Amino acid sequence: MKMPDISFLDSSGRPIQKAESYTGTGTGFGGQLQRWNPRAKTADAALLPDLKRGNARAEDLVRNHALAKNGVQLHVDNIVGHMFRLSYKPKWRALGMSEEDARAFAKEVEDAFTEYAEDPINCYVDAERKRTLTMMCREITANHTSAGEGMASAEWITGRPGALFNTAIKLVNHHRVCNPNHAPDSNSLRAGVKVDRFGAAVGYWVRNHDITGYGLSDGMGNAWTFVPRETRWGRQQFLHVFEPRGDGQTRGENQFLSVMEQLPQLSKLQQTKLQNAIVNAMYAAVIESELGSEAAMEIIGGDLSTDKLTQYMSTLADYHEGADIRLNGVKIPHLMPGENLNLLTSGNADNGFSELESSITRWIAAGTNTSKESLTKDYRELSYSTARASMMESWRYFMGRRKIIPSRFASMVFALWLEEAIDSGRIRLPRSATRGFYEAKASWCNCEWIGSGRIAIDGLKEVKESILLIESGLSTYEKELAKMGEDYQEVFAQQVREMEERKKAGLPPPSWVKALALAPDQEEPEAVGGVS
DSSP states (O other): OOOOOOOOOTTTSOBBOOSSSGGGGGGOGGGGTTTTTOOOOOOHHGGGGGHHHHHHHHHHHHHHHHHHHHHHHHHHHHHSSSEEEEEOOOOOHHHHOHHHHHHHHHHHHHHHHHHHHTTTTTTBTTTSSSHHHHHHHHHHHHHHHEEEEEEEEEEEEOTTOOOOOOOOEEEGGGGGBOOOOGOOOOOOTTEEEEOOOOOOOEEEEEEEEOOTBBBBBBBBBEEEEEEBBBBSSBBBBBEEEOOOOOTTTOOOOOOTGGGGGGGHHHHHHHHHHHHHHHHTTTTTEEEOOOOOHHHHHHHSSSSSOOHHHHEEEEEEEHHHOOEEEEETTTEEEETTTEEEEEEEEOOOHHHHHHHHHHHHHHHHHHHHHSOOHHHOOTTOOOHHHHHHHHHHHHHHOOOOOOOOTHHHHHHHHHHHHOOOOOOOSSSSTTTOOSOOOSSHHHHHHHHEEEOOOOOOOSSSHHHHEEEEHHHTTTHHHHHHHHTOOHHHHHHHHHHHHHHHHHTTTTTTOEEEEEEEHHOOOOOOOOSSOOOO
């Protein structure tokens, strides 16, 4: 039995309205929000049921949609760049050694690790021997953009000719991490991740490859391997990087979920507009005749026989062919008496297409955290100020992503390598250190990573800004050169070598002060219509 609605009345007999603290929790003006009643869910409850479908759609967009593909490429180029450099910084105070010993040790470690990680010929850092560490970081960043996470396993491969280290990294497709035999999620198993009572990952179920039937299958077999997160002594076995957004979140969310509806519709809109443009470029020529039905019947012999009709049409065709009148090469048809020539063209109206397309691309740019101009490669409406504001906003976002995704992944790889290098004796800890590797692993593995440099819209202004920051004590050469994607130690060493070579060649030393004095100040352009 349905319970009757209960309402409270005031002293005048009118229903008492419910007091609302926020207008967003009410029904809205005119009741627009009355039917908007989403359920409150945890991050996993909202994401995991449709995780596979959402990631598959995002990957399809990246493969086939230009804006989606460029959105991923912008993340890769701005976050990682062409070279992901290690800047090793052991916490020498926590390790009980002097700063001088720490710097010497850091230089030794950087040289040895770069030789291992960025070997473009052997690629021993990659279990597949296809990628350098920079290439792996680029792939992890691309996967994180389109799938919300990056995954890899730590392998121990012996017997490789010429390899000094056995540590190798195998990148893992995120689709392969799933529950064994497609079992439903539970409190301890979520989307292929085994977790403890606090939600921390204990291990990962990885589905094997199946190379048969490519083109018909998804490339995955029907057997699963359990990979623990780490060994009993703390060596990491599975690398999983993503940025959680909520309590207990197990897997990452891809960048395109908020614009999944707009992206494919934009391509359909453009295709429809293109077809419309093709139709608008076409015309049809029609010859109208004033010849009545009775006159036509008399001409064709009183009946509609095929022979008479064919004879009549042939007569008209012979006449039109004979009347070959041209003006500057263009034929002007001389029609039979009573005939008219009409040209039929379709209407050509924009119907607000440009504004609609611009609105959709702005929405997509906001959802992918990129600027509309860089996403569409259209910089016509930018001035210096707007271009710099857009660039700085994107730069702040990219630097946050660099710290959380590729830097964290690269630090995991570095920790695995450093552990083996110390254990094998190829790297020896400074004698002044008071704590061993396993006693202070985080301090020994502390490092920064230098990726792509910040785009300089006006090179002269950017250099002047850096000089002023350094001279005023607000920044350092290390930070300013890192903004350019350079390692200050490498730059300083190269400058010393060049100064010595210039001195031997009898050339005067360069004067940065004079070079700056020769560069006049430039006023910011006021006109809008291009980046100055």
